Amino acid sequence: MSGRTALIYSPEYEGRGMSPITQAWARYGATFRLVRELGLLDNGVEVVEPVQATEAELQLAHAKSYIHYVQKMDALGEGFLDGVETPAYPGVYRRAALSVGGSLRAARRIVRGDFDHAFNPGGGLHHAREHRAAGFCVFNDLAMVARLLRRELGMERIAIVDVDGHHADGTQAILYAEPILKISLHMYSPLFYPGTGTLDETGEADGTGYAINVPLPPHTGHAAYLHAFDEVVEPLLRRMAPQFLLLQFGVDGYYRDPMVLLDLTARTYEGVAGRMHRLAHELCDGRLLVLGGGGYEPNDVARCWAVMLAAISGALPEEARDRYGALFDESPPPERERITERVEQRIFELKAKNFPPFWQATGGPV
Numbered sequence: 001m002s003g004r005t006a007l008i009y010s011p012e013y014e015g016r017g018m019s020p021i022t023q024a025w026a027r028y029g030a031t032f033r034l035v036r037e038l039g040l041l042d043n044g045v046e047v048v049e050p051v052q053a054t055e056a057e058l059q060l061a062h063a064k065s066y067i068h069y070v071q072k073m074d075a076l077g078e079g080f081l082d083g084v085e086t087p088a089y090p091g092v093y094r095r096a097a098l099s100v101g102g103s104l105r106a107a108r109r110i111v112r113g114d115f116d117h118a119f120n121p122g123g124g125l126h127h128a129r130e131h132r133a134a135g136f137c138v139f140n141d142l143a144m145v146a147r148l149l150r151r152e153l154g155m156e157r158i159a160i161v162d163v164d165g166h167h168a169d170g171t172q173a174i175l176y177a178e179p180i181l182k183i184s185l186h187m188y189s190p191l192f193y194p195g196t197g198t199l200d201e202t203g204e205a206d207g208t209g210y211a212i213n214v215p216l217p218p219h220t221g222h223a224a225y226l227h228a229f230d231e232v233v234e235p236l237l238r239r240m241a242p243q244f245l246l247l248q249f250g251v252d253g254y255y256r257d258p259m260v261l262l263d264l265t266a267r268t269y270e271g272v273a274g275r276m277h278r279l280a281h282e283l284c285d286g287r288l289l290v291l292g293g294g295g296y297e298p299n300d301v302a303r304c305w306a307v308m309l310a311a312i313s314g315a316l317p318e319e320a321r322d323r324y325g326a327l328f329d330e331s332p333p334p335e336r337e338r339i340t341e342r343v344e345q346r347i348f349e350l351k352a353k354n355f356p357p358f359w360q361a362t363g364g365p366v
């Protein structure tokens, strides 16, 4: 089954992006053109313009002093927002507030029943902290949407699944003490950014048990990744019975991506999207908001995002089947047996260590 789907999109997404990796800025335009060529926009996916988040909305997740600092740096027009990674430039405030505003608008419209699903490629800015920018993320829309849903839109049980190749450290930090399920699957190895996301980080206070990290070794690969997803994400979501699902869909785990070495393919992302879409319909009347994230090779990002949008919208026209089939990889990287064993061992440890606190937090042992 499938419901109405929104693509949150503005031509402004095609301008300067928030990362210093200039070649990556083209990924939004490339995605938009590809989904239009596939016929998704004429067959059930509606384009909705993002609206810039207000200061009050930004304060859902950020300190007023930090918001004003970004405005000041925007006026200054140079340097870095976080000293090292995330550049300041004239227009950065507008660009950042528009991206996260799109996620807020999408969440409101899903709750109102206008759409079942939405995808905001400009969102998914999971490294941003309450008081600072980080990792090309200025404002954290995942934390903002989760709080909007709980504080203003009457949703109590929210789950965030993050499949970006990097740990969702900002989202985790902002929501660490809140009973919002935060599952992050990411590559973890010494010196790899951001260095957090271990089994020891489980949440605090009311959030105890609600942070679930799935640290994966380099070269995890398609089958082992989906195995981890099935073993961890599905049982936790079923237990949580969320009223709203957020999916951060960074695709830098793709095997040709220059930043991450997870060896995932377009098939892996199709698998993740299909699973989340099915769970959204089974658990929360379809309410699923998908956000962008990492991915630095525009054409590869466009393929992975288009595959996801086709999977959640069911809007692929019959005549585009061949074109769609050509989006998948002809020679994906090989599975590595030793790595698969390590992934299985990691899942075993995670279930023993991290499942009990979550069962406890959500109603006692089962």
Ligand SMILES: [Zn+2]
Binding pocket: 001, 002, 003, 116, 117, 277, 281, 286, 312, 313
């Ligand atoms: Zn659907």
Ligand SMILES: [Zn+2]
Binding pocket: 164, 165, 166, 250, 252, 293, 294, 295
């Ligand atoms: Zn990433």
